[in-house]
Amino acid sequence: MSKNKKMILKTCVLAGKIMMENGSEVYRVEDTMLRIARNAGEADCVSYVTATGLFMGFREGPYCQLEDVHERAINLEKVVAVNQLSRQFAEKQISLQELYDQLRQAQKNTPSYRFITQVLAAGIVSATLMYAFGGSWRDFIATFVIGGLGLFSATVAKRWLGLSFLDMFIAALVIGASAVFCVNFGLAENVDNLIIGAVMPLVPGVAITNSFRDIMAGDLISGIARGIEAVFTAAAIGIGIAFILSAFGGVL
Secondary structure, three states: OOHHHHHHHHHHHHHHHHHHHOOOOHHHHHHHHHHHHHHOOOOOEEEEEOOOEEEEEEOOOOOEEEEEOOOOOOOHHHHHHHHHHHHHHHOOOOOHHHHHHHHHHHHHHOOOOOHHHHHHHHHHHHHHHHHHOOOOHHHHHHHHHHHHHHHHHHHHHHHHHOOOOHHHHHHHHHHHHHHHHHHHOOOOOOHHHHHHHHOHHHOOHHHHHHHHHHHHOOOHHHHHHHHHHHHHHHHHHHHHHHHHHHHHHHHO
16 A cells, blocks of 8 residues: 555544544544545545444555544534644645645644633533533532532543443542531532533443434434443433432431
């Protein structure tokens, strides 16, 4: 296989990996990979994408590039960066080598919101949704604090433990215990309102949406895999909350 074809495969797979790791749908990833290959002069290509791996190859030969996908998050800034670079390559503004180099830079250096900003945003989302679901203004500040604390706990647990779903379980424990504490000490009125609002930033809404979109697009393996991941995440949250309520239910 020529050096140019190797670079095409590397570039396409790298673009797909970035998109899959950051919340893009399977059909969009496959389309982006094929567009890059066509714009590079190789129209007769095939791509196959799942939630845990990507394959890219040429129909005319036995060569194929494989890349695994372990980390999955929601960072649409990186998805947008890949789409923008793909358009620039299609318009001949950058070369294939420049596209690959800039994709590597986007994978490492795409700016994200600061951690403290994410925590504050989680508190705002929690408090506003708590009130939208029928909560009281007296629970607003407590929900804000607990919601931010829940996201903080989930992020720290994931960094230190590195285990999927356990971070959501720990965050649910923190949210449930904090809600019980606030109500018992008169800082809030209703445990249910506090918990419902505070878990909202942890709910895997994007994963569920992408799961249904993949299934409706015919990508059954990826759709089912993402759906199962979302169910396990929701179950971890539910089990954590249930454990706290059963353990401290007598003091409410």
